[in-house]
Amino acid sequence: MLRPQNSPTRELVNLDGLWRFALDDDAGPEPWTGVLRTDLEAPVPASYNDVFADDAIRDHVGWVWYQRTVRVPRGWAGERVRVRIDAATHEGRVYVDGSLVAEHVGGYTPFEADVTDLVEPGGEFRLTIGVNNELTPTTIPPGFTTTTDDGRRKQLYRHDFYNYAGLARSVWLYSVPAVSVEDVTVVSGLDGTTGVVEYEVAAGAAVRVRLLDAEGATVAEREGASGELRVPDARLWRPGAAYLYELVAEVVEDGAVVDSYSQPVGIRTVEVRGTELLINGEPFYFKGFGKHEDTAVRGKGHDPAYMVHDFRLMDWCGANSFRTSHYPYAEEVLDYADRHGIVVIDETAAVGLNLAIGGGMRTGAVERTFGEDGFGKATREAHAQAIRELIQRDKNHPSVVMWCITNEPASFEDGARDYFAPLVDLTRELDATRPVTYANLVFATFETDTIADLFDVICLNRYYGWYNDTGDLASAEAHLEAELRGWEARFGKPLVMTEYGADTLAGLHSVNAQLWTEDFQTALLETYHRVFDRVPAVIGEQVWNFADFQTMAGVFRVDGNKKGVFTRDRRPKAAARVLRKRWRGQD
Known part of the structure; x- marks a missing residue:
């Protein structure tokens, strides 16, 4: 899963800001099916626990709900449209209007959904994200829940930092071409003073790559979804003295570039x-x-x-x-x-x-x-x-x-x-x-x-x-x-x-x-x-x-x-x- 970016063929919209917010107990049944019934607004990105000065929210165990209206840029006709959540601590569910489009367990890594068939360029949709902070013996990190005498659920865990929860990182809407770069892997090495960059690009069509130096000059190029680029007298990425090249991966159809994705590259060995x-x-x-x-x-x-x-x-x-x-x-x-x-x-x-x-x-x-x-x-x-x-x-x-x-x-x-x-x-x-x-x-x-x-x-x-x-x-x-x-x-x-x-x-x-x-x-x-x-x-x-x-x-x-x-x-x-x-x- 590539991180979204603006490129000559891609666009992204940041969805950070204030979202409607409710605890599961207050949201009603199936809160994703309509406008969330709440007076609360929660900032994204942020953990929700300390925002509201409310013990019931700070100590809540279970699902909470975020919701906002999103407009798709009208220029995205013919593009694939995706929603990406950089993190939902510790479990997430994503709904477009009333449709479940993504589920993910793991609070610190991203997940996304292709929503092309559910939205219209120039139109609006209701985006609802559920986040569950519960830790169990089969989650990473693990935890346990107990119930107090008065019926409240309490979260117990073995680690020495607070179990903050919510949408602590950004949420994005972004576009990619119908045929696109789906993944890039780079591995660097050295052959004497020559830098060696092995690459692999996952895409559904022909690929060509260029490696640019920090001034934007091409120092190596090659066609093919995988291969090796060699950089004579390469400048190395060093501790305290970083130098980054840029790998530009392009998908080509009938001689035209239909997608372009840029990946920073540091040449170094460990x-x-x-x-x-x-x-x-x-x-x-x-x-x-x-x-x-x-x-x-x-x-x-x-x-x-x-x-x-x-x-x-x-x-x-x-x-x-x-x-x-x-x-x-x-x-x-x-x-x-x-x-x-x-x-x-x-x-x-x-x-x-x-x-x-x-x-x-x-x-x-x-x-x-x-x-x-x-x-x-x-x-x-x-x-x-x-x-x-x-x-x-x-x-x-x-x-x-x-x-x-x-x-x-x-x-x-x-x-x-x-x-x-x-x-x-x-x-x-x-x-x-x-x-x-x-x-x-x-x-x-x-x-x-x-x-x-x-x-x-x-x-x-x-x-x-x-x-x-x-x-x-x-x-x-x-x-x-x-x-x-x-x-x-x-x-x-x-x-x-x-x-x-x-x-x-x-x-x-x-x-x-x-x-x-x-x-x-x-x-x-x-x-x-x-x-x-x-x-x-x-x-x-x-x-x-x-x-x-x-x-x-x-x-x-x-x-x-x-x-x-x-x-x-x-x-x-x-x-x-x-x-x-x-x-x-x-x-």
Whole structure:
């Protein structure tokens, strides 16, 4: 599924703005059959939970409904007309007037419908989108629902971020020619100083391609739906120094171009060699953050102003990378990373596959995580589909250098290997050009983890000094180094610390190593950095978290997770300057 774009043969209409909105309980039976009965209007893109100052809406479990009237441009006669939803968290249904045209499960990847036969150029239609936020044992991420004594449904889940829901990304109406480019895949490589771009175009007719440099000059061209383009003395996509070419794929009939689609291309290589990850043959060290799509009021709603500001703050710190914890981010985020040379670990929404923890804390559960009584074949198939959709969507982004297929699973339990081995194989089958990784939980040590050998890179989430050795940084330093050396000795693979940090209240200080102070957060980070510098297999550090973020209600979370280096409204804590000094060499 190609991302819609304006081109010489295509047009698109953005459908963002205010939509009529209602909870399923208030919408009446079959709300898609007529005008939605409601006084509420919801912004798109945005999560709906915090918009209305209404507990019943914030805590609602189940379906909600969005609706608006859409006019089809009159110039689209003879074209195919499609509706695309960039994301519906976590399940979506799309109706044109009274007709169901699309269904999708998975809250962070796009889906679309061809509505040509249901609409008329120049005419209007009623577009209704249902969104269901319920998490179950067979969704990714998983969850459970309970019913209170007074009949209210409550959503329970194992991950430590709030289950924001709704249409958090854009909705589009777009046109394509009757015969069109349906997919483009590019894989880049190097032959000495010559860039090699292998391409494959799915289309229903003859295809020709041209590769343009950043100035618009043609540097290679070829006819055929698949092939190889060679670029002498190619300019490479490098971390911190992005260079993008443009692949123009054209469908040709009777000598005329009937469709044209442009795909940015970054020429670069990624490989793992021993305990190093190489980009263009050069060792790369990850400096950056785990992040969340999370802002006040909008929840997970994509906001270009926040996006740019976050990237500039990361640059100010000297970060060169981030992980899309714990779900695929909006495509605009990866586009920006492509253009600016920021390296991305791209992660599925498979967080919470661990019945021993909840919200980052031990639950005391004794149930088996994997198997038909926990997360079994149906969950694994949903997980596989999430991997397919992630790679299909993001396969052409040069910024993406690794696929992370899960965060903090119960990889120390029986059943974990049977669950994950087929998923690792699937990931490599879909894309053999990028390393595969996962983020390991502290309960799965280098002695007890059962899946680490399946992966190319081992990512570790560790909280010595916070959840372990609480407040004792001397013990934390010794235990962290011992563990890292254990992973290094047993597996001989690159290690990336993808989470480390401490909850911190902005403005709280102490002359002692007191928990929750800015002083303790900075001391903890410096402790970890000393250890990283002593362990050769460590090839990266990504602090948890870039900014404070909202979580589920809990007595150990006061207005969310406070491990951010920046506050939720992006004001720096003292730790931001510690990172700036380490990563940039500047105070």
